[in-house]
Amino acid sequence: MRIDIVTIFPEFFGILDVSLLGKARVSGLIETHVHDLRDGAHDKHRTVDDTPYGGGAGMVMKPEPWGVILDAILSDAGSAPIAISSATEADSIAADGIPAGGPLLIVPSPAGEQFTQAMARELAHEQQLIFACGRYEGIDQRVVDHYSSRMRVRLVSLGDYVLNGGEVATLAMIEAVGRLIPGMVGNPESLVEESHENGLLEYPSYTKPPTWRDLDVPPVLLSGNHGAISTWRHEQQVERTTRVRPDLLPNVSPDTEAEPDADR
Numbered sequence: 001m002r003i004d005i006v007t008i009f010p011e012f013f014g015i016l017d018v019s020l021l022g023k024a025r026v027s028g029l030i031e032t033h034v035h036d037l038r039d040g041a042h043d044k045h046r047t048v049d050d051t052p053y054g055g056g057a058g059m060v061m062k063p064e065p066w067g068v069i070l071d072a073i074l075s076d077a078g079s080a081p082i083a084i085s086s087a088t089e090a091d092s093i094a095a096d097g098i099p100a101g102g103p104l105l106i107v108p109s110p111a112g113e114q115f116t117q118a119m120a121r122e123l124a125h126e127q128q129l130i131f132a133c134g135r136y137e138g139i140d141q142r143v144v145d146h147y148s149s150r151m152r153v154r155l156v157s158l159g160d161y162v163l164n165g166g167e168v169a170t171l172a173m174i175e176a177v178g179r180l181i182p183g184m185v186g187n188p189e190s191l192v193e194e195s196h197e198n199g200l201l202e203y204p205s206y207t208k209p210p211t212w213r214d215l216d217v218p219p220v221l222l223s224g225n226h227g228a229i230s231t232w233r234h235e236q237q238v239e240r241t242t243r244v245r246p247d248l249l250p251n252v253s254p255d256t257e258a259e260p261d262a263d264r
């Protein structure tokens with residue numbers, strides 16, 4: 001997967017060189033390109049923001065630098081080719097300009113759709129993701145409007161709280177998506193058993209020693225009875241989810257909610 005990041009804080013993404021994702025980059029599974037938005041500003045001060053039309057607090061990111069940088073990414077020979085699909089393929093009318101394939105532009109925004117594990121799984125199959133990190137009060141709306149006719153664009157939010165810019169959200173999304181790219185994790189079972197993969201929160205884990213500060217590991221885990229262990233873990237998942245995140249329960253398939261996961 002190719003990942004392009006456009007930001008006024010390119011140094012921020014030095015962190016991508018370390019950790020799990022650093023390994024993926026070395027092995028060629030993920031290729032990242034970080035672009036300084038200010039390289040698309042041609043005035044002396046490399047200005048990327050201005051006051052909002054209509055008034056109001058804060059500054060808005062100007063469209064021109066985004067146009068320069070995003071155009072350059074799209075015309076890079078290494079970028080995924082964009083297909084233009086037609087909704088009217090059966091007749092002779094020309095393609096109606098709905099972009100398919102090619103890069104997906106992700107604009108982190110508290111006004112976007114909620115990022116979820118399901119979305120991370122979807123994004124893990126993309127050829128190329130472009131993250132447009134906005135700062136201040138956002139990016140001139142015409143950037144999204146323009147590029148929506150040239151590629152697929154999604155506004156994505158991490159959750160219902162406000163960050164100063166898209167950088168932290170971008171790193172979170174890259175980490176969530178990157179670890180799902182086939183070939184990334186040593187033990188594929190560790191992906192299946194964790195929080196959110198079956199719609200439930202994960203069960204509690206224990207390791208040696210069997211007693212620590214008067215706290216015993218639940219005896220069932222030492223029993224060697226794999227059926228009983230599966231049942232217990234599943235009960236723990238349901239109990240935890242019911243207590244901490246009851247909002248998740250309607251998303252759980254009846255199968256998952258009712259049955260111990262003995263076959264995993």
Ligand code: 6GU
Binds near residue numbers: 107165
């Ligand atoms: Cl994606 N961006 C910003 N600026 N704030 C957020 C967010 C994203 N998700 C939650 N808060």
